[in-house]
Amino acid sequence: MTAHPHPDAPRIAVPDAAYERASLKIERSRWAAAGFGRLGRDQVARIVRDVAEAAHAHARRFAEEAVRETGMGVVAHKIIKNEACSKGLVAQYAAEDFIGPRIDHARKIVELPRPAGVIFALIPVTNPVATVYFKTLLCLMTRNAVILSPHPQARQVCTEAARVLAEAARAAGAPDGVIEVIEEPTIPLIERLIGDERVDLVVATGGPAVVKAAYRSGNPALGVGPGNAPVLVDDSADLKAAAGRIVASKSFDNSILCTNESVLLAFTTIADALLDELRAHGAHICTADEREKLRGVLFGEAGFNPAMIGKDAEVIARAAGFAAPGAKILVVPVDLVQPEESFVREKLCPVLGFARVAGLDQAIAAARSMMRHAGRGHSAAIHTRREVHALAFAGALPALRVVVNTGCSLGSAGYETHLGPSMTIGTGFAGGSSLTENLTPHHLVQYVRLAYNKEAAEVFGNFEGLDPLNLPRPERSRPVPVPVPAADDADAVRRELRRIILEELKAIMAA
Amino acid sequence: MFDYGLFRFRDKQDLFEKSIRYWNPDKTRFWLNAGIDLVIDRREGYCLYDMSGRRLIDLHLNGGTYNLGHRHPELVETLKGALDYFDIGNHWFPSVARAALSEVLIESTPGMAYAVFAPGGAEAVDIAIKSARYATKRRKIVSIIKGYHGHSGLSVATGDDRFTKIFLADQPEHFVQVPFNDIAAMERALSGGDVAALIMETIPATYGFPMPKEGYLQACKALCEKYGALYIADEVQTGMMRTGALWGWMTYGIQPDIMVTAKGLSGGLYPISAAILNERAGGWLHEDGAAHISTSGGAELGCIVAHKVMEMLHRPETIANARAVADFFREGMAEMIARHGDIMTGVRQRGVVMGLEFDHPEGAVFVSRALYEHGVWAIFSSLDKRVLQWKPGILLSHAMCQEILDRFDAAMPRARQLLREARR
Numbered sequence A: 001m002t003a004h005p006h007p008d009a010p011r012i013a014v015p016d017a018a019y020e021r022a023s024l025k026i027e028r029s030r031w032a033a034a035g036f037g038r039l040g041r042d043q044v045a046r047i048v049r050d051v052a053e054a055a056h057a058h059a060r061r062f063a064e065e066a067v068r069e070t071g072m073g074v075v076a077h078k079i080i081k082n083e084a085c086s087k088g089l090v091a092q093y094a095a096e097d098f099i100g101p102r103i104d105h106a107r108k109i110v111e112l113p114r115p116a117g118v119i120f121a122l123i124p125v126t127n128p129v130a131t132v133y134f135k136t137l138l139c140l141m142t143r144n145a146v147i148l149s150p151h152p153q154a155r156q157v158c159t160e161a162a163r164v165l166a167e168a169a170r171a172a173g174a175p176d177g178v179i180e181v182i183e184e185p186t187i188p189l190i191e192r193l194i195g196d197e198r199v200d201l202v203v204a205t206g207g208p209a210v211v212k213a214a215y216r217s218g219n220p221a222l223g224v225g226p227g228n229a230p231v232l233v234d235d236s237a238d239l240k241a242a243a244g245r246i247v248a249s250k251s252f253d254n255s256i257l258c259t260n261e262s263v264l265l266a267f268t269t270i271a272d273a274l275l276d277e278l279r280a281h282g283a284h285i286c287t288a289d290e291r292e293k294l295r296g297v298l299f300g301e302a303g304f305n306p307a308m309i310g311k312d313a314e315v316i317a318r319a320a321g322f323a324a325p326g327a328k329i330l331v332v333p334v335d336l337v338q339p340e341e342s343f344v345r346e347k348l349c350p351v352l353g354f355a356r357v358a359g360l361d362q363a364i365a366a367a368r369s370m371m372r373h374a375g376r377g378h379s380a381a382i383h384t385r386r387e388v389h390a391l392a393f394a395g396a397l398p399a400l401r402v403v404v405n406t407g408c409s410l411g412s413a414g415y416e417t418h419l420g421p422s423m424t425i426g427t428g429f430a431g432g433s434s435l436t437e438n439l440t441p442h443h444l445v446q447y448v449r450l451a452y453n454k455e456a457a458e459v460f461g462n463f464e465g466l467d468p469l470n471l472p473r474p475e476r477s478r479p480v481p482v483p484v485p486a487a488d489d490a491d492a493v494r495r496e497l498r499r500i501i502l503e504e505l506k507a508i509m510a511a
Numbered sequence B: 001m002f003d004y005g006l007f008r009f010r011d012k013q014d015l016f017e018k019s020i021r022y023w024n025p026d027k028t029r030f031w032l033n034a035g036i037d038l039v040i041d042r043r044e045g046y047c048l049y050d051m052s053g054r055r056l057i058d059l060h061l062n063g064g065t066y067n068l069g070h071r072h073p074e075l076v077e078t079l080k081g082a083l084d085y086f087d088i089g090n091h092w093f094p095s096v097a098r099a100a101l102s103e104v105l106i107e108s109t110p111g112m113a114y115a116v117f118a119p120g121g122a123e124a125v126d127i128a129i130k131s132a133r134y135a136t137k138r139r140k141i142v143s144i145i146k147g148y149h150g151h152s153g154l155s156v157a158t159g160d161d162r163f164t165k166i167f168l169a170d171q172p173e174h175f176v177q178v179p180f181n182d183i184a185a186m187e188r189a190l191s192g193g194d195v196a197a198l199i200m201e202t203i204p205a206t207y208g209f210p211m212p213k214e215g216y217l218q219a220c221k222a223l224c225e226k227y228g229a230l231y232i233a234d235e236v237q238t239g240m241m242r243t244g245a246l247w248g249w250m251t252y253g254i255q256p257d258i259m260v261t262a263k264g265l266s267g268g269l270y271p272i273s274a275a276i277l278n279e280r281a282g283g284w285l286h287e288d289g290a291a292h293i294s295t296s297g298g299a300e301l302g303c304i305v306a307h308k309v310m311e312m313l314h315r316p317e318t319i320a321n322a323r324a325v326a327d328f329f330r331e332g333m334a335e336m337i338a339r340h341g342d343i344m345t346g347v348r349q350r351g352v353v354m355g356l357e358f359d360h361p362e363g364a365v366f367v368s369r370a371l372y373e374h375g376v377w378a379i380f381s382s383l384d385k386r387v388l389q390w391k392p393g394i395l396l397s398h399a400m401c402q403e404i405l406d407r408f409d410a411a412m413p414r415a416r417q418l419l420r421e422a423r424r
């Protein structure tokens, strides 16, 4: 090693300080988790509220910074998401208790919440700040410490957002280190950290590689697969309303939510009328020539062109070499709804595939075909007035949520439905995930169960009014007293006096 | 068979026999008689493994030498990397490793100008004393009764009779001792105007970490200024983020003229220490920089490890962890007193520097043994055996702190029994 290739090259090898610091962060989180588990409901509620308020107050700033740093999405829509994932989330779960014991008299069981501990949260580039807000608040509600690991391309805004949230948490009395952030994320570093045995749970939102890595880590993980949502409009639908919702959803944050509509399947009988409505709501319907130009910019050898993720419709059209002035979305009619047609794959941009289907059976076959490539376990939408259509569609598709008469982006993500507002959409076993629902605080807490003998003769205890975090001190067995040596030993007399006084004191304190 | 490649031992007994025969008969027997049959074999993190394979959690840390743990992987990797390029270097010449470490130390230590390196704490104390004598042209050194600054020529003279008389190394005419926490006695010692320096452990370790009274250290420093003596802060055990700041004196709002750091600076891997001097105390470095020389003082390998140690100490996560460990034991030991107040009478604490008081003149010896039997190694204070030195590492995990406390709690009935037997 005495010879070095370049005079400026490092002359000695030193440890990877980024890893070492991150490793210390995990330890800091462990301390925080230990302290957090001892806080009561009111303290936790205050921390959650103050952090949500800080997040809300910075919704605009971080929306702007996220768009600037990642080049993806729409500021106005990111503000909406940031607000929904701050105060909105708190309102959603305000009535729920993740901290106090649950007493089930009928089953003679008491359940004590047990937080996961340290949660390692992977943050995607597509929805960086909203996901930082979302995962942090879910963790705080359930008294977990969180380590945020941003996508490298959203590193700055996530680090800054985490700093703001951490400061609010600290000011509200949260334990030190309850919100940590990996400031210099790299893929090898993250792979090492998610496998660290001091991490209790990995919550992975991101591309399939990230999710697979999370499940491979050897730690418990909640990861979710990619989307590719079909949306069906049948002949019973309110076309005007459907078109409005689809355009709004598809243009929302430029389709950056993984729940966005990928391909619109329209009953042939209403297809032209629907296209007119779409146009009226700001969609640009592409010609066959424009479609091929678009294909060139959107799909390359390596798959979807990441430079186009979350870009405005107009910008994408211009990049493809045609004009679509004022367009909110680009609708691309295709003939084939099979995985080999790239336009029926997931597109995190305001480009919507469009195909005509003769009826429900063909719609189902088309939807299933496109999801064969990607999107299993994820989302789908239907616009209909027929319960039979809705039920058949849901029953036949590999999706785990099919939203009805609403935009898929915010419907499947639980904001425009009662699914539970979430930035992490469970894709179930079919989609390579252990999580079937939208991620909610309930997934981050487990329960210790105190279970009584079933026999009727064994009566269930009275647990009302007992606070597990503040129980009366248990009776202590008396320490074996130190025998008193020779009586003339003044020191021993003093000692014996001390002992008696101490015991008296203890008795008083125990009472 | 314990085969270490270059040498081997049949078993632990074999080792004890050879230690008695070739190394140190009294020290070897002392521990055996105390019921501590420890021979450290493997070591990792904050754990030691006896030759028997038994695991012990280390709360002795050799006075903070293992502040960051045994063989911290980051330090081991640093040293291994350095070994591919450096050796101890040549002490006559300027060197990259020494210049870089000096800069880091001076930048982290307000009011100071130069770092002079040595291999151990005692030698660094000698440098401190020599520097003070140069600067003041006075000889006398004042220290604390039951203070401890090491065993080399000058440092040992500041300490307890036990270590000087045996070697005829006491120098009463130049080394004056005063009781700790006694400002009047300090003033009497300094008021002659003939004292070169007062040397103070910020919290006297070997004395069992009695806490300086409110205002005591400031008063000592003010008296030094009044009577023209320099103030030497011995930070060998209180430095390295162990008392809530990088150096303990910072938490008392005083400004020493000289500071000594050792033990933990080495990461427990490559011996190094430093006397850190202000401009005045460093005067001799302008007149004759070779007036003090040490071949292995400031060995470059040690400098590189120390550099890493300093970097690690400055991390916000390290500082937060140290605070968490201190808070944990503050609460935890209060609870232990509530449970075991019949034998445990008090806790002294500043950061992770702690002393646990027991109700018997040799109480800590028995408690140390009971803890040893329960998988925890903590040493009594040599100069006050009522007090157990409790020196958790600043990077301890919450899980291990909890384990330590659980083991402590479990050891108390045994400690009670040993104390009872001792009182008979």
Ligand SMILES: Cc1ncc(COP(=O)(O)O)c(C=O)c1O
Residues within 6 Å of the ligand: B063, B120, B121, B122, B123, B125, B148, B149, B150, B151, B201, B205, B206, B234, B235, B236, B237, B262, B263
């Ligand atoms: C406060 C203090 N100063 C100085 C020393 C001497 O250090 P060394 O043993 O490295 O010479 C010690 C060692 O225990 C110490 O505790």
